[in-house]
Amino acid sequence: MTRHASKLTANALPLLIGSVPMDNHDAATALVFDHTPDIPLWVQLPKYPSEGMVEQFIDGLPGLKREGDKTFIDSTSPEFEGQVLEFFEEYLAVTEAGQDIDQSRFILPEDKCKGVTALLERVGQLPSPPFALKGQVTGPVTFGTGVTDQDERAIFYDDQLRDIMVKRLAMNALWQARHFKTRGAIPIVFIDEPALAGLGTSAYITITRETVTQTIEEIARAIHQEGGYAGVHVCANTEWDLLLEADIDIISFDAYLYFERFILYPEQIRQFLERGGILAWGIVPTLNPEDIRKETVESLLMKFYDQVAQMEDIGIDRAKLLGQCFITPSCGTGPLTLDLAQRVLALTRDLSFVIREDG
Template sequence: MPQPIQPDCLPLLIGSMPLDDHVAASRLIMEHTPAIPVWAQLPVFPEEGMVPQFLPGMPAVAEKNGKTYIDTACETFDADLLAFFEDYMAAVASPERLPGSRFALNEATGKGVAALVDTLAGLKTPPVAVKGQVTGPITFGTGVKDQDGRSIFYNETLRDVAVKLLALNARWQIQTLARPGCPVIVFIDEPALAGFGSSELISISKEEILACLKEVAEAIHADGGLAGIHVCANTDWSLVLDSGVDIVNFDAYAYFDRFILYGSQIRDFLSAGGFLAWGIVPTLKPEEIERETVESLFAGMQARLQQVEALGIDRRDILRQSFITPSCGVGSLSLGLAKRVLALTKELSSKIREGL
C-alpha cells in the first residue's frame, strides 16, 4: 500500500531542467520545491532523453548509423530475451538485487538520481515526499523501434519486456529515494497518450494501454510508492483516471476545458482518495510564461476550482487533494524562463495554501 500523504497544494515539478550540471539542478529544485524534491532529468545529455535513459536494460540493443534499436534478427536475440526474463524473475523474488541490475539507471543515465540522493543525505529533516519519474510504457514502447523501424509496442513479447523493465526501474527508484523515510512518488510520463485515438495510435486499444499502465502502477504500489501519471496535452482522460494511479497530472492551463468534460470520472477519482496535480503554470509558449503573474494564475485557478466544485466536491477536499505543478517539464526552455516557471509554481502554491 502507498504511504499516506496529504498534498495541500504543495508545489511539485515534472523533472526536466535546462542545465548541464546535476548538482546545480538539484540545488535549483531545492530552492523552489524543498517539501517534495525531484531528481533532475537533463535532456542536454543525449543519454537522458526520455527513451535513451531507460533503454540500456532492454535485450538486443544495437546501434547503426547513429540510430539505436532492438535487433530481433540478431543471432543472440533469443538468448538475450531469456536472460532478461531470468533477471526479471530473480529481481521480483529478491528486490534487494535491483541496485546494479539492468533495471536500475546506471552511472551515465542516473546522475540526477545520485545528485538527489546526495542532497537528501545532507538534510536535517526529511521532506514531505520525494519524487522520481519513469518514461511511460506507451511512450517508450512506441518510441523504441526494431531493426525494421517498427515500434516494439506492436510486438507483444517486446512490449511485455518494456513494461517489466520500466516497472522494476520504478521499484528501484523507490528503494533508492526512500532512504530519508518519507513517501516516494513516481510519475509515469506519458506524452504519447496525447495521440490516443489518432492515426498514430489507431491500432492500440484502450485495454492494451490500461494493462500496461496498471502493471507499472502496481509495481510502484508494491514498494509502497505513490504512482502518478503525467500527460502534457489532451487525451482520453477516462483512460488516465481509470489507470490505477494515485495522482493525475494534467495541463490545467491549456486543456482544463477538455479535462472537465470527464466530470463523473473526476468525481469518482477524488472520492476514492485520488489526487490531482494541476499543471496550471504554463511552459509551452514563452509569451505566456512572461505574461502570467501569480495573481493572474491564482484567478484562473479559482475559476477552475469552481467548475470542479460544481461536480459536488467540497472545495476544501479538492485543495487537500491537489498539487500545483508546471504544465510540463522546463528542459526545453531558456534558463531564465525555466526559473520563472519554478518561481511562479512556488509562489502560486504559497498563495493558495494561505487559504487552507
C-alpha cells in the same frame, strides 16, 4: 484502486516535472530544492542526449543495437533468444528470489541519470528527509512507440517486446521508489506519457485502451509494492477517462491550456477523488514563452480559483479538492531558456504558497 493515495495529503504543495535547461546536475538540483523543498525530484537535463526520454531507460533490453546514430531492437539476431532468457531469469531473481536490485540490470544507469545521484546525495546532507521524493520513468506508450525493431516497427506492437519493455520500466520505477523509501521519504514516481496525446488518432489506431491501461498499471503496481504513489503525466489532451479509471494515484495534467477538456469527465473525476486520487494541477504555463512572461501569481490564482469553482459546480467539495491537489507547471522546463524556467519554478512555488495561506 488508488489504494495508497488516501494516505498522502497533497494540500496544494508545489511539485515539478523533471526536465531543466541546465548543464550541471548539482546546480539544477539546488534550484529544485530552492523551489520545492518538500518534494524535490531528480532532474533530467536534455542538453545531454544521454538524458533523453528513451535513452535514459533503454539499457538492458534484449537485442539492443546501436548503428551510427540509430538505436533499435534486433529480434532476429542469433543472440536475441538467449538474451531474452537472461532478462527474464534476472527479472524473476529480483522479483521472486530476493536478488538485490542494486546488483541487477534494473538500476538507473549513473552515467545517464546523474540527477538521481545528485538528489540522493543532497538528501543525505539534510538533517531530516523531505516529505516526499519524486522520480519518473518514461511511460510505456511513449517509450514503446519511440523505440523500433530491425524493421522500424515500434516495439509496442510486438507482444513479447512490449512485455519486456514494460517490465524494464516497472523495475526502474521500483528501484527509485525503494531508494526514496530508504531515505525516509514518501516515494512518488511519475510515468511520463506525452504520447497519450495521440491516443485515438490515426497514428495509434491499433493501440487499444485495454493495452494502455494494462501496461501503465503494471508499472504502477511496482511503485505500489514499495509503498510509493504512481502518477501519470500527460502534457496535452488525452482520453482522460482512461487514466481516471486506472489504478493510479496521481494524474498530472495541463490545466493552463486543457482544463476545459479535462472537466468533460465529471463522473470519473468525482470517483477518482472519492477513492483518494490526487490531481497534479498544471496551472503554470510552460509551452508559450509569452504566457510565461505575462502571467503573475495573482493572474494564475484567479485562473486556479475559477477552475476550482467549475469543479464545485460538478459536485466536488472545495476543501477536498485543495487537499488532494499539487500545484505544478504544465510540463517540464527543459525546452525553455534558463530565465523562463526559473520564472516557471518561482510562479509554481509562490502560487502554491498563496493557495495554502488562503486555506
